[in-house]
Amino acid sequence: MSPFEIEERTDQVNCPVHGLREVKNLKLFADWGNSVCDLCTEERKIKDDQTMELSRASEEKVRRDRAIRNKLDRSAIPPRFDGRTLDDFAADTPSAAAGLLTCRQYAAEFLDRLRRGSSLILCGNAGTGKTHLACGIAQDVISKHEKSAIYSTVGRAFRKVKDTYRRDSRVSEEDAISFFAVPDLLVIDEIGVQYGSETEKNILFEIVNERYEALKPTILISNLAIAPLTEYAGERVIDRMKENGGKLIVFDWKSHRGTA
Numbered sequence: 001m002s003p004f005e006i007e008e009r010t011d012q013v014n015c016p017v018h019g020l021r022e023v024k025n026l027k028l029f030a031d032w033g034n035s036v037c038d039l040c041t042e043e044r045k046i047k048d049d050q051t052m053e054l055s056r057a058s059e060e061k062v063r064r065d066r067a068i069r070n071k072l073d074r075s076a077i078p079p080r081f082d083g084r085t086l087d088d089f090a091a092d093t094p095s096a097a098a099g100l101l102t103c104r105q106y107a108a109e110f111l112d113r114l115r116r117g118s119s120l121i122l123c124g125n126a127g128t129g130k131t132h133l134a135c136g137i138a139q140d141v142i143s144k145h146e147k148s149a150i151y152s153t154v155g156r157a158f159r160k161v162k163d164t165y166r167r168d169s170r171v172s173e174e175d176a177i178s179f180f181a182v183p184d185l186l187v188i189d190e191i192g193v194q195y196g197s198e199t200e201k202n203i204l205f206e207i208v209n210e211r212y213e214a215l216k217p218t219i220l221i222s223n224l225a226i227a228p229l230t231e232y233a234g235e236r237v238i239d240r241m242k243e244n245g246g247k248l249i250v251f252d253w254k255s256h257r258g259t260a
């Protein structure tokens with residue numbers, strides 16, 4: 001017989017769990033292996049696989065939690081709205097409830113909005129919770145869809161771009177605009193708070209247009225009604241915001257600031 005040939009025999013094993021079992025045993029070189037219950041071996045293998053799967057799942061959860069935390073840290077959501085979700089929003093009038101519903105749907109269907117590049121305009125009375133709702137959407141986008149979202153006031157966006165006009169700036173205007181073009185969702189707040197120069201109108205257009213061309217959704221927030229907002233931001237900005245299924249929510253209810 002060739003030394004490489006393996007001998008095989010059937011052993012009887014008396015397993016305390018499974019009783020008498022007939023199991024295959026192999027002779028490797030001179031020694032017969034230990035006979036162990038085949039059912040116990042099978043059960044242990046299944047248990048090992050389950051343990052492995054559990055640890056893989058918990059590793060995946062740790063990775064996911066860390067990625068979400070990083071995205072939240074970079075979102076620049078103002079501390080006042082950090083952790084304030086759509087669920088915390090008190091809709092005390094029918095139109096507030098309708099506005100909340102639109103925001104909820106927008107957040108829930110964000111992946112679809114991202115595919116189509118559908119934006120949102122929240123405009124109207126001050127103190128009606130527009131920033132709260134937009135930050136609530138941004139937090140859902142990050143923690144439920146693992147997408148990136150950035151919040152900025154329009155003033156901060158203007159400053160960031162205008163800073164690049166300085167002779168010693170190491171960042172180009174394009175770089176500054178791409179900063180706002182990169183996130184999956186961009187929230188631009190306080191539109192119309194300050195006087196809008198032609199330069200500022202152009203900056204806002206560049207940001208909105210670059211996102212529009214990349215099919216990335218933008219949320220614009222303003223205390224102005226839609227007509228003065230259109231005048232302020234420019235028709236071409238508002239046109240792009242309305243395309244690809246973009247929505248407008250008019251906040252025409254009374255301010256609840258101070259009562260909430």
Ligand SMILES: [Zn+2]
Binds near residue numbers: 015016018037038039
């Ligand atoms: Zn057994």
